[in-house]
Structures are given as C-alpha cells and as structure tokens.
Amino acid sequence: MNKQLEHQFVTELENNQNIVHKVCTLYTNNRDAHNDLFQEITIQLWKAYPKFRGDSKFSTWMYRVALNTAITLYRKSKRRIKTQDYESVIFKIKADEYDETEEEQLKLMYKAVKQLNDIDKALVFLYLEDKNYAEISETLGISEVNARVKMNRIKIKLRTILNP
Amino acid sequence: MMDELELLKKDWQKKEEHLPKLSYDAIHKMTWKKSSSIVKWILIISVLELVLPNLLLLLFVGTEDWSNTNLGLMKNYYLAFNVLYYVVVLYFIYQFYKRYREISVLDDSKNLMRKIIKTRKTVKNYVIFCLATILISFAFYIIGFYIDESILLNFKGIVEKAKEVPLEKIKITAVWIFALAGILFALFMGGVYFLLYGLLLRKLKVNYTELKRLEV
Numbered sequence: 001m002n003k004q005l006e007h008q009f010v011t012e013l014e015n016n017q018n019i020v021h022k023v024c025t026l027y028t029n030n031r032d033a034h035n036d037l038f039q040e041i042t043i044q045l046w047k048a049y050p051k052f053r054g055d056s057k058f059s060t061w062m063y064r065v066a067l068n069t070a071i072t073l074y075r076k077s078k079r080r081i082k083t084q085d086y087e088s089v090i091f092k093i094k095a096d097e098y099d100e101t102e103e104e105q106l107k108l109m110y111k112a113v114k115q116l117n118d119i120d121k122a123l124v125f126l127y128l129e130d131k132n133y134a135e136i137s138e139t140l141g142i143s144e145v146n147a148r149v150k151m152n153r154i155k156i157k158l159r160t161i162l163n164p
Numbered sequence: 165m166m167d168e169l170e171l172l173k174k175d176w177q178k179k180e181e182h183l184p185k186l187s188y189d190a191i192h193k194m195t196w197k198k199s200s201s202i203v204k205w206i207l208i209i210s211v212l213e214l215v216l217p218n219l220l221l222l223l224f225v226g227t228e229d230w231s232n233t234n235l236g237l238m239k240n241y242y243l244a245f246n247v248l249y250y251v252v253v254l255y256f257i258y259q260f261y262k263r264y265r266e267i268s269v270l271d272d273s274k275n276l277m278r279k280i281i282k283t284r285k286t287v288k289n290y291v292i293f294c295l296a297t298i299l300i301s302f303a304f305y306i307i308g309f310y311i312d313e314s315i316l317l318n319f320k321g322i323v324e325k326a327k328e329v330p331l332e333k334i335k336i337t338a339v340w341i342f343a344l345a346g347i348l349f350a351l352f353m354g355g356v357y358f359l360l361y362g363l364l365l366r367k368l369k370v371n372y373t374e375l376k377r378l379e380v
Contacts, residue, residue, distance in 0.1 A: 010192045017191070021183040038186075040201060042194040044269045051270060061270075068269050068276050071371050073201035075364070102171070109172045118367070119374040122273070127169065128176040141274030146378045155169060162168065 009049050012058045013042065019062050022129075026114070026121050027070040041069045063126070064139050071118050105162075112161040120154050127151060202364055203267055203280065209360060210260055210287050217294055218253070242304065249297060256290045277372040284365060291357050295350045302346030306339050 013020075020041050024034045045065050052061055113124055119140070126136045133151075137144040198204075263283040269276065309316045313331065316338060317323055325334060 006192070006195065010188055010195065013191050014186070014188050017186055018180050018183050022179075025183070034184075039194045039197055040199060042191060043197060043199045044201070046195040047199070048269050064272070065269050068271070068273055069201070071273055072276055072280065072368055073203060073269065075200065075202055075205070076367070105168070106172065106175050109168055113172070117374060118371050124169075128173050130173070130177075139272060140375065141272030141276075142375060142378050150378055155167070158168060 005049070009046060013045060013062075016059050016062055019059060019129075020066050023066045023070050023125065026125055027074075027118070029114075033076070037070060037074055040074050041066045044069045044073065060135075063129070063131070067122050067125070067139060071122060108162055109158070112158050115161060116154065116157070120150075120157070123147065123151055123154060202368065203264075205364055206280070206283060206287065207264060209364075210290075213287065213291060213294070213357070214253070214257060214260075217297075245300070245304070252293060256286065256293070259286050260290070274372070274375045277368055277375065280365075280368060281372065284361060288361075291354070295354055298350050298353070299346050302342050302349075305342050309335050309338055309342075 020038055021034075023041065024037045028034045028037050045062065048065055052058070113121065116124065122140060123136060126139060131139075133144045133147045136151075137147040140147070142150070260283070263279070263286050267276065267279045267283060271279065313335075316331075316335060317326070319338075322334065
C-alpha cells in the first residue's frame, strides 16, 4: 500500500518537476542551493501527500507547498560556494530566437525579478505561471484586491529597476 | 508602453526545456531524506529546552548532597513550588504539541507563518517561565539564608568556615553569590535562546511583516 503510494507520488512529481525547479531557480543563486531547496520541497510534498485528496490537480497543490517551503520553511543553506554563473545556465537565452534588444531586455528583467523580496517574487512567479488573482490570493493568504494592488506596485518597481 | 511582464511571461513559458531534469530514482531517494525546515528546528530546540532544565534538576536532586540538605522552614514552600512548576511544565508541553500539530504546509502562506510564530510564542513564554523559575529558586535560597541559618550551614564546608569568620559575613557573601549567579545564569540562558530563535526566524519575520503590510 505504502509502496504504491510512494510510486504514485514519485511519478507525479517526476512529471511535474518543472514547477519545483522554477521555484528553486527564483529563490536560490547557485546549484547547491537549488538542489538543497528542491530536496526540501520534495520532502514537504511527500509528507503532505497522504492529505492530497485529488480534488484539485496535483500541480495546483504543488504550487502551494513549493512556495510555502521556499518562503517560510526553508533555511538558507550555509554552503555558498559559487560553482558557476548559475543564472546564465538556467536563464539561458538562445541568441537565434530573439533579436538583440529583446534578449538584452529579458536578461535585465530576470535580473530585476531576482532582486525582488521573497513575497514579491512569489507573486511574480504565480503571475508568470498564468495563475489568476483568485489563485494568487488563495495561495498567499491575502485578499484578491491586495494581490492586484501589489502586482501593480511590483510592475512599477520592475520598471524603475529597468529604467533608472 | 509595453508591459514588460507580458514579454517575460511569454519567455518564461518557453524556458521549460532549459530546466534541469531529475530521474525517477533521484526523486525517489529524496523522499527518504530528513527535512531541515525551520519547523523541525523549532521542534528540536523546544524538546531540548523542555528536557535539559528538568534533567539538570533531576541530576541535582539525585545527588546525596541534595537529599541531605535540610531545607528547614522552607521545605513545604519548596515542595509546593515544585509541584506548581511541574504542572506548568506539563501545560506548556500540551500547548506546544497542540500548536505544533496545527502547522501545515498546506495552509496559505500567511496562515502558515502566523502559526509558526504562534508556536514560537509558546516556546518563548516557556523560556520566560523557566528563567523566572531559575530566579525564584535562587531567591528562595536567599530568603532561606535569612530566616533559617541551618540552610546555609548545610552547605559543604560552611560549618568549618563559620569558626573562623562571623556567620553574618558569610551570610552576606552567600546572598551576593547567589544573587549574581542567578542573574548571570538567567541572562546566559536568555541570551542563547534569543540568539538561536532570532537567527532561525529572521527570514520568516521579514516575510510575515511584508504580507501583513499588504492588509492595511
């Protein structure tokens, strides 16, 4: 029984691991920390899995656990070894896909997002993942109106980072 | 002006192919690893806080020195104080367990943070209670020295010393030593505690303040 549950969980997570990787990318700065956070999120997901009833999609449920772990439960890893310029690996932009200016602008955008605080990052993340304001407010525990207001402020904040 | 975020959103969704890909086995291995979340740490520290002072007390009470100590007139008060102490400790254990169980990663972020802070508050109250107990215990002795000299004389070596130095002088010295030791001990314990939790929950507090700030 337990084995079956475990198999089911690992398969679901394997198929949806992109969500966790994206959260890790936003909240960490090197590969070690990325893996560390990925592991902690996996543990939290697995611990909570018996409570997952299946009345929502597994991926929807993952957003909440992954963000809660990144924002609240995870202690930043002591190891701060810079193995490589991590961002350039993950946020790699293929030159032939974009024209120069757009590529440059996107790079700056990603950099700007990484500079935001934990909560702002969570809002941007959910926004980029195409979540509506109802879902954003439910995940973070703020009202829908406040989520909208906050998102507008973040847009202004990003704009000022980009065009100082 | 074009919405930069819309541009980012389009690109973000194309990014998936560049993300790392973990195998089934790698993920499976992770499910067996131990969590190192702050909740886990709060639990570990709290259990230590509950166990250590009581263990010290038991070791102390268990020694011969203690059983030979005649608490004199203070004995009944001391006993009552002890009973009260353990009742309160049990209450704190129950409260902590209840709060700890309430913490769920499935809550929304704000609620999760609120519950962790609430759990920490229980621990904080317990530590304050412990520190107060330490101070009261030392105060007990100080009062005891005044109303019943036999408490003082029961300490090793005091009887011999009293032959050389007037008892009044020993009494004053003992009071000072106990008062200072009590305060220093409480300060030390308090310092360690607040440093530990301060570091552990710094990030959580910043984020919680940020979320709460949105509500006004």
